[in-house]
Amino acid sequence: MLTLLFLGRLEDVAGGPERHVDVAAPVTLSQICAQFDADLAAQISDPTTKIALNGVIVAGDDWRAGDGDELAFLPPVSGG
């Protein structure tokens, strides 16, 4: 099970703060986006959306997320 977290306004786009997906093998961002509708996929792939894998920001696309991992999608912050 891979846990996906949607922060900020992405929660509304995704229809909830969290999703769980079964993954047979570690997946890339494009493989994850292929399961989303076009609007959510576009916002997740936008360069202003940061991605944290198990709490650590990842850059580029040389990462994979697999069973037991937590992937968080972080849109631009709106501050305090």
Next chain:
Amino acid sequence: MRDVRLIERDFDPSREMAQFSAAHDAAGGIVSFLGQVRREAGDAAVDMLELRHFGPLTVPGMEALADRALAHWPLAGVMALHRVGQMRPGDAIVLVACAARHRRDAFAAADFLMDHLKSRAWFWKREHTAAGWRWIEPRDEDRADLARWAHIP
């Protein structure tokens, strides 16, 4: 001394300031900033504000920010308290305080901390008006505020 905390319930800024100043009674001066929930968004009345954070990043990011201030200015202490959860207009959202031997260092460090907490820290904010919930997007002014501090390592 560094005191960085996320606060999940309403807190009393004056009590926090009393403790901070007692802990830094040798400092020449303390500068503080208190942020409160605004009562309006444009023309609409705000009845609730909600702040969300991301556990693995928010507090570590605030601690790193406080450490940057401590490394750059000669400060005796820094306090940065930030609410999360749901708040009403007038509630305290953020309290920053810097203690220093000289006031200019304390003013500059508090300004630096606030600009970064507003535009860089891992918080997402939405407000509730008669029209429902609306996520607050980053503003150009916030990015311009941040650019003032590009020279601080």
